[in-house]
Amino acid sequence: MRVSLAIILWLLMSCNAYADSLNYDAFSKIPIQHEGRIKPLATFALVESQRFHGSAEVDHTTATAWLASVMFDPGNAMEKPLFLVKDTDAQSMLNLPAKPDNLYSFAEVTQAIFGNKTLIEPLLEKRPDELSPGQKAVVQLYNDSGAFAQIALSCTLFLPLSIDLPGKPPSPLSTFTDYYHDLPALQESMKSIITHKGTNPDNYSTDELRLSKALETLTMTMESSQNNNLLRVIPPQWSQDDNWLSPWAMFYGGQGSPKTAKLTSLWKQLAAAYRLHDNSQWMQASSQLLHETSTTPGVRPAALSLEVMYYHWSLLDKSMLLYVTGFILILFCMSGLAVRPVRIAALLSVGTGALLHIITILSRIFILERPPVSTLYESLLFVSLIAVSFGLLLEWRLRNNLGLLVATVAGSVLLFASQSFSGEDTMNMLIAVLNTNFWLATHVLCITTGYGFGMVAGIIAHVYLIMRCLNRPADKTRQVLRGGYGTALIALLFTSLGTILGGIWADQSWGRFWGWDPKENGALLICLWLIWILHSRITGHFKERGFAAGLSLLNVVISLSWLGVNLLSTGLHSYGFTDKAAWGLGAFCGAEFLFVAITYIVIWRRDDAKT
């Protein structure tokens, strides 16, 4: 409540609502330390807007523009609908009025939270698995509103403050720091007033009332800013660690320096420009601010710019669309319709998609300075790229549309699967055991490359089964299966090497090469499956159809090992856990089994009829 009152005070100085006419280019690139790494303000804005609002756009403005409005015009920002509360139980627990868009302003949310304190406090003590979905939503909203308050109050150090003191009339340029050193004297004077006249303001003179109000404003500003440390935009000046500071943390910690004086002055100019809607001053201040902070050790201006572009252009979505387009075009091709132009269009589509895909991954490597395979989301991106690249290579060698088919299917399916994890992807820092580029580069790259080749081999086997069902000539089908066989060999090479490297990494980190951990068992299963079907093919225990069926089911084995083991939520590999996509995975596996069973039976009966 104190927090919201403090913010209400800012309403006195809040500027009028206006159409967004400011250029956010430089502002979006200003570095901030968040979640353990230096990122541009645009990414921070995106993360927070996703968190509160569930989308990158707020009220038809970009996340960056929204962030600026919260930082520099908190009074207005707290009145705008922002928090998405879809859970109806949570709405009724907090007595929030039903709304068609389920969006609530900070003012509404804080009022609801304050009014239901006795309900909320016990929930905060419980573990997440002890809460119902509605209760979880309430706790989430409580935490989110706290984060919003942090952002809203982060710049109050240099926003104009309406203080009317006897002998010191209010000035539109005065900020908190102009009155900070008056506080002890004001407190003494107030003590004296209370001693003589009591606490009833009706007994005070005009000057005494002004003094009392001024003191209340200053005290409230101080109290609400005590633990404000979310917006870490001030680089460390004096400390040995690399913790950046929020403006208030710098103030209270005495970490000011000539450099921070310059930065604070620029932030003041930025805030003033925002409130005056002065685009040229805004651009000048934000460019200078960006320039000043870019020279800090650990800040890579090129990485900041690239990250802003990365999220702005969302190349992966375009890539997925191109793969899907390519798939449709290839289907046309394979059904014999207008072959050459359609094939060229398909090639261009997939090629462009692959290019955008590569750019995405290279961007991630450059931004994060590590191999791009440290989270489930990243591994999905990488594996799909391997599969697409190999598909394109296959197409170059065979020129029979098989490679294109493999590339488009693998690309579309895996990128689609990655969408469920993209919301959680904020390019996070790695926990200690993963914080090693050497093992990430060797073990994880190896395993994911193996997954990629394995999926390609699986898709080729699918194509074989469909071709056999459609009674295609034996030499063509045999050629396809040979491709699958070769790919399976490569997959075996990478997965077995990757698995062993994983064991060696485990030996270095945890003291044992093999611990029958679910993730390890998953990797072992892929190797065993490949060894089994390859051996059985070589020794003649599997005929072509049996080998193809086994190779098709490799996709199921890979999916279960890669994603399925995470659903068990047990074991040392506790850094990939998710309960999402369980249904999707189940449906995928079910569909695969059905497909293989049906095609195998059809082929078997046909082969039997021939003999």
Added chain:
Amino acid sequence: MTSNLKQLIHWLARPILLHWLLPYLMVMVVVGTVAQKYIGLYDSQRLFFSSFILWEGYIPLPGIRAISALILLSLVVKLIVASPWHKANSGIFIAHLGVLLLLLGGLVTAALSVEGYATLGKNDHTDSFTDYHKRVLTISKNNHDLLIIPWVDIQKNKAITSPLLPFSFKINDACRNCTMALREGNTPNLKGPAQKVQLVPIKHYLEDESNLAGIEFTLSNAGQDADGIYLAFEPMEKQPAFLYHGDSYHITLGREQYHLPFTLQLLESEKEVHPGTDVPRSYRSVVMVIDGKLQQRVVITMNHPLRYKGYTIYQSSFNANADTQQTQNVSYAIVENSGRLFPYIASITLSIGLLIHLCLRLPNLIKRNNDAS
């Protein structure tokens, strides 16, 4: 060589063995993995992954160790008697040798490795470490260990006999995970806590480390004062003790202790988090290795353990004080594993073999594809 033996050898070398063993192995791995969610890693390891026989009711099924042993044998026999040496097969041969080394390494590790932990606070030192799981019953005389009985030998109504024991020791009851309850009935001659409480077996926890073992035993022919029924329970601070002919005997139930041929002392520990987060960035501790005249400071970090005299010491967890969040003590995982090098050698061998095979096969595959297209 007799013809029967020759037949057996050739049968072992046949590929059909692998063709049927592998799917069975995969099923066991899947079942064992899913079981971990319900019975915990330790029990599932014991039942599925480390066993030779898995009992499904009264039906004995081969465990993963038995299958692995059979595959190993088959591979050895095949390599010796049924692998012709051609340049074209060289890659495969070497790769199989790598697999053989891997399996052998697994065998050596399973047979010989010793794993345990030691928890040290600042400036604490130790020359021993504790097994994670194995419980033992130790009977000591005048502070020297007289008899150490592993848990597998502790069974209900079993008498522990040894020429070293001048009295009779019989286990009335034993539970791998117990809780205490108020004693019912009027059993005579109860000693110590047994007078008030009895042990009740409860369901095993998924985390074996949380399971608390306990036994109830009867001592006889140890003198009127000592004879009686006692309880030995892991969390009990005071374990049973008595005097016999002037000698002091202690009965302790706990985890097995192993001796280290050197002393380890914790000097410093540091947990670094990513700035502005709780996410750990690195764990670092500085220990002193004291071995006779040798005294050396060693830094242990994540992915860089300490290796000395065949022992490898890793940081396992940093335990913080709940109030101050400062690291109170560090738990180290200590492993002695003679088979440690096998996976390294095996992986090198396997990689070489697979690469050779790929290089030899690739031109053929490309040529065939060129011909076909």
Added chain:
Amino acid sequence: MLKHKKLIIVATLAVLILALVIYDLSSTSLTMSSDESAKSPELQPVPDVSFTKIDGSTIALRSLAGHKILLHFWASWCKPCREEFSNLLLQIANNDDGTILLAVSGDEKIEDIRKFIAPLMRGFKPIFVSGRVIIAQDPYHQLIEGVFQTYQYPETIVITPDFKMSKKVVGTYQP
């Protein structure tokens, strides 16, 4: 010939394994402790500013280069500042490395500064006279806050002899 080739491979591998095992078991060398040197932030350049002394004259900060300088921000109404001031003077007096204390007060009224400093000037006369202690005033905080962004009195910035700011101490100064 076939058998020999197989034997050669197996024998080579066996020797390799044995060599590695012997090497591993005989290895008693421990990793030397690598105490990573603490990260130190880049030293910041000192702004080119001048302060007004309580006698009215000005002194450029740069004129003190070549000495270690304790640029100390304080105020007479700040209790911790008053408590530690004599300790600071004692440190200067006991230290013969030529360190200079430039104590810049944020007091609005010069009388408040003079009232506080007068007894200390008498007690520590030599270091005042020799110029090793300089008292300055910045009543409008143009330099204290505007340039050095100091708010939490007392704060002390340590300036090295080569005129770089090496560290800042917030609160009571400890060398």
